[in-house]
Amino acid sequence: MSETVDCRGLACPEPVLLAREALQRAGAGTVTVLVSSGVARDNVSRAARQMGWSVAVENTAEGYVLTLSK
Amino acid sequence: MKDRLFIIAAGAVTGLLAVLLVLQGNPANMGFCIACFLRDITGGLGLHRAGAVQYLRPEIMGLVLGAFITALIGKEFKAGGGSSPVLRFILGILMMAGALTFLGCPLRMILRLAGGDWNALAALPGYIAGIWVGTIFLKKGYTLGRSQSQPPLNGYAVPFLTLFLLVLLLTAPAFIFFSTEGPGSMAAPVAFSLGAGLLVGILAQRSRLCTMGAIRDLILFKDFHLFWGIAAIFVVALAGNLITGKFVPGFTDQPVAHTDGLWNFLGMAVVGLAAVLAGGCPLRQLILSGEGNSDALFTVLGLITGAAFMHNFGLAASPAGVTPAGRWSVIIALILLIIIGAGNLAAKTLYSRKEAKTAAPANN
Numbered sequence: 196m197s198e199t200v201d202c203r204g205l206a207c208p209e210p211v212l213l214a215r216e217a218l219q220r221a222g223a224g225t226v227t228v229l230v231s232s233g234v235a236r237d238n239v240s241r242a243a244r245q246m247g248w249s250v251a252v253e254n255t256a257e258g259y260v261l262t263l264s265k
Numbered sequence: 266m267k268d269r270l271f272i273i274a275a276g277a278v279t280g281l282l283a284v285l286l287v288l289q290g291n292p293a294n295m296g297f298c299i300a301c302f303l304r305d306i307t308g309g310l311g312l313h314r315a316g317a318v319q320y321l322r323p324e325i326m327g328l329v330l331g332a333f334i335t336a337l338i339g340k341e342f343k344a345g346g347g348s349s350p351v352l353r354f355i356l357g358i359l360m361m362a363g364a365l366t367f368l369g370c371p372l373r374m375i376l377r378l379a380g381g382d383w384n385a386l387a388a389l390p391g392y393i394a395g396i397w398v399g400t401i402f403l404k405k406g407y408t409l410g411r412s413q414s415q416p417p418l419n420g421y422a423v424p425f426l427t428l429f430l431l432v433l434l435l436t437a438p439a440f441i442f443f444s445t446e447g448p449g450s451m452a453a454p455v456a457f458s459l460g461a462g463l464l465v466g467i468l469a470q471r472s473r474l475c476t477m478g479a480i481r482d483l484i485l486f487k488d489f490h491l492f493w494g495i496a497a498i499f500v501v502a503l504a505g506n507l508i509t510g511k512f513v514p515g516f517t518d519q520p521v522a523h524t525d526g527l528w529n530f531l532g533m534a535v536v537g538l539a540a541v542l543a544g545g546c547p548l549r550q551l552i553l554s555g556e557g558n559s560d561a562l563f564t565v566l567g568l569i570t571g572a573a574f575m576h577n578f579g580l581a582a583s584p585a586g587v588t589p590a591g592r593w594s595v596i597i598a599l600i601l602l603i604i605i606g607a608g609n610l611a612a613k614t615l616y617s618r619k620e621a622k623t624a625a626p627a628n629n
Contacts, residue, residue, distance in 0.1 A: 203411065204345075204348070204410075204411030204412045204413060205408065205411055205412075206348065206409070206412070206544045206560070207478070207544065208403060208478075208481065208482065208485060208486075209403075209408055211485075211486065212403065212404070212485070215486070231343075231345075232341070232343070233339070233341045234473055237268075237473070241268075241488070241490065242486060242488070245486075245488070
C-alpha cells in the first residue's frame with residue numbers, strides 16, 4: 196500500500212522532515228505527499244530527488260500532490 | 266542547477282545593493298538590516314523615543330511590496346494563517362531582543378563580516394549554535410501547527426499597511442519622527458532605498474533566500490541550496506567593500522557595533538533559535554508577510570514590539586556596550602525560547618504529527 200503524507204498547512208522544514216521520514220520508512224515504491232505552498236513543493240521535490248526518488252507534481256485546487264517513486 | 270544559479274544571483278544582487286546603499290548614505294555595514302530598519306520604523310512611528318534611530322526605512326516597504334508583486338504574478342500569493350500566531354508574536358519579540366543586543370539581524374551580521382567587523386565573528390558561531398539547538402527541537406517533532414486558508418483581505422492588508430507607511434514617509438507629517446543625528450539620520454535617497462528593497466524583495470521571494478534556513482538545512486539535511494545564497498551575499502559584499510575602500514578590518518571603532526564578544530554570541534544565539542522556532546529569519550518573515558502569510562506578519566509585529574520594548578525599557582545595546590538589564594533580557598529570552606521549544610514537544614496533543622502520517626481531512 197502506498198503511503199500518503201499530508202503536509203498541507205505546515206511550514207518548512209516540517210514537510211521535508213515528514214517526507215524524508217516517510218521515504219526512509221518506505222525504502223522504495225510510491226509515496227504521495229500533499230503540500231499547500233510552492234515553497235514546500237520545491238523543498239520536498241529537491242529532498243526527494245537528492246534521495247534518488249523521482250517526482251511528479253500535480254497542481255490541484257487543494258494544493259500540490261507530489262507523487263514520489265523509486 | 267538552474268535553481269542554484271538563481272539563488273546565487275539573488276544573494277549576489279543583495280550583497281551588491283547592500284554596498285551601494287551604504288555608498289548612497291545608509292550607515293556603514295548597514296546596507297540592509299531588517300532588525301535595525303524595523304527598529305527605525307518603530308521609532309519613526311513614535312513607538313519608541315530613542316532619537317538616534319527613528320526613520321521610516323523604505324527598504325522595508327520595498328521588500329514587502331516586491332514580495333507581494335512577484336508572489337501575485339507567480340500565483341504564489343495566498344492569504345493564510347492561524348498557525349500559533351501568539352507564539353509567533355512572542356518569538357518575534359525575543360528575536361528582536363537578541364538582534365538589538367548584537368546590533369543587527371543575521372543579514373547585517375554577514376554584511377558586518379564583509380566589512381571587516383570582526384565582532385561579528387563572535388556572533389556567527391552564536392547564530393549557528395542557536396540554529397543547532399533549534400534543529401534538535403525540529404527533529405523531535407517541534408511544530409507550530411497547520412495554517413489555514415484565510416479570506417484574501419487578510420493577505421492584501423499587508424501591502425496596504427506598507428503603502429500607508431510609504432505615504433507617511435513621503436508626506437512626513439509632524440507626528441512622524443525622523444532622526445536628525447545618529448544612524449537613523451543616515452539614509453540613501455528614498456527612491457534608491459525603495460528600489461533596492463523592491464528588487465531584493467522580488468529575488469528573495471522567488472529564491473526563498475533565508476539566512477537561518479541556509480544553516481538549518483545544512484545541519485538537518487546537508488542541503489547547501491540556501492547556503493549558496495548567503496555565501497553569495499558575503500562574497501559580493503566583501504568584494505564591493507574592498508573595491509570601494511569600505512573594508513576596515515578590526516574589532517574596535519566598528520560602525521554601530523560593540524566589542525562585547527560574549528553578548529554578541531548570546532544575542533545571535535537568541536536570534537538563531539527564535540528564527541528556527543518561527544520558521545524564518547527576519548528577512549524571510551517580511552517576504553512571507555508580503556506573500557499573504559499572516560503568521561509571518563505576527564512575527565514581524567513581534568519584531569516591532571520587541572524593538573519598542575528594547576528601547577523603551579533601556580535594554581538595547583549601543584556602541585558603548587550591552588547594559589546590565591540588556592544582558593538579563595538575553596538570558597530571559599533564551600530561557601523563554603527553551604520553554605517554547607520544550608513545552609511544544611511536551612504538549613503535542615492537538616497538533617500531533619501523527620495526523621500527518623495518514624491523510625487528514627482537508628482543513629482548508
